[in-house]
Amino acid sequence: MKRRATAVWNGDIKTGGGHLTTQSTTLNKTQYSFNSRFADGVGTNPEELLAAAHAGCFTMKLDLDLSEAGYTVESLETQSVVTIDNGVITLSELTLQAKIPGISEEEFQKVARNAEKTCPVSNAFSFEIKLTATLV
Template sequence: MKRKATAVWNGTVKEGQGHLTTQSTVLNQTQYSFNSRFADGIGTNPEELLAAAHAGCFTMKLSLDLTEAGFTPEKLQTESIISLDNGKIVKSELTLEATVPNISDDQFQEIAKGAKENCPVSGAFSFEITLTASLAQ
C-alpha cells in the first residue's frame, strides 16, 4: 500500500504560504503557513497532521488488538499531543479514554501498551511516545 500527499509552498518561510492535498482529497489545497505552524494562524501544520496520524493509527490498532483478545470496544477516544522543541519533534503524548465491557484494567493496560508499541505510526517515530490510558467502568 502506498499513500501520497502533495505540499506546495510560495514565498519566504515567514511571509509565504502553502497548501496540502492528500490522495483522498480529504485535505484539498488545505492552507498552511508560518503562522499556522508557530502561532495561531488559520490552517493546519505538520505537527497537527502527525498528531492526527498517531491518534488514528493507535486507536485502530487498539481496536484490532482488543477484538482479537475477545473484547468489543464501545468507544475509544485518543488525543495525541506532538511537542516541538528547538525545531525538533521530541514527543507524542497519547491520552486514551475507553469504554470496553468485560475487561479488567490490567488486561486493558497491557493491550493498550502493546498497541502503542506496535501501531505502524509509532514504529515510524524515533522520539518519545507516552500513553495515559483510562478505562471507564
Template sequence: MKRKATAVWNGSGKEGNGNLTTQSTVLQKTQYSFNSRFAEGVGTNPEELIAAAHAGCFTMKLSFVLGDAGFTPEQLSTDCLITFENGVITESHLVLTAKVPGISVEKFNECTTDAKLNCPISILLNTSITLDASLV
C-alpha cells in the first residue's frame, strides 16, 4: 500500500503560504502558512497533522491488540500533543480514555504499551513517546 500527499508553497518561509492535498481528498488545497504553524493563524500545519496521524494510528492499533487479546473496546478516545521546540519534534504525548468491558487493569496496560510501541507512526517517529491511559 502507498499513500500520497502533495504540498505546494509560494513565496518566502515567513511571508509565503501553501496548501496541502491528500490522495483521499480529505485535505483539498488546505491552507498552511507561517502563522498557522508558529502562531494561531487559520489553517493546518505539519505538527497538527502528525498529532492526528499518531492519535489515529495508535487508537486503531490498540483496537487490534485488544481484539487479539479477546476484548472488544466499546470506545477508545485518544488525544495527541506534539511538542515542537527549536525546530525539532521533541515529544508525542498520547492521552487515552478507554471503555473496554471485562478487561483487567493489568491486561489493559499490557495492551496499551504494545500499541504505543508498535503502531506504525510510533515506529516512524524518532522522539520521546509518552502515554497516559485511563480505563473508564
C-alpha cells in the first residue's frame, strides 16, 4: 500500500504560502503557511497533520487489538498533541478516553500500551511518545 500527498509552495518562508492535496482529496489544496504553522493563521500545518495521523492510527490499532482480545468497543476518543521546540518535533502526547464494557483497568492499560507501541505511525516517529489512557 502506498499513499500520496502533494505540497505546493510559493514565495519566501514568512510571506509565502502553499497548499496540500492528498490522494483521497480529503485535503484538496488545503492552505498552509508560516502563520498557520507558527501563529494563528488560517490553514493546516505539518505538526497538526502528524497529530491527526498519530491519533487516527493509534485509535484504529487499539480497536483492532481490543477486538482480537474479544472486547466490543463502545467508543474511543484520542487526542494527540505534537510539540515542536526550537525547530525540532520532540513529543506526541496521546490522551485517550475509552468506553469498553467488561474490560478490567489492568487489561485496558496493557492493550492500550501495546497499541501505542505497535501502531505504524508510532513506529515511524523517533521522538518521545506519551500515553494517558482513561477508561470511562
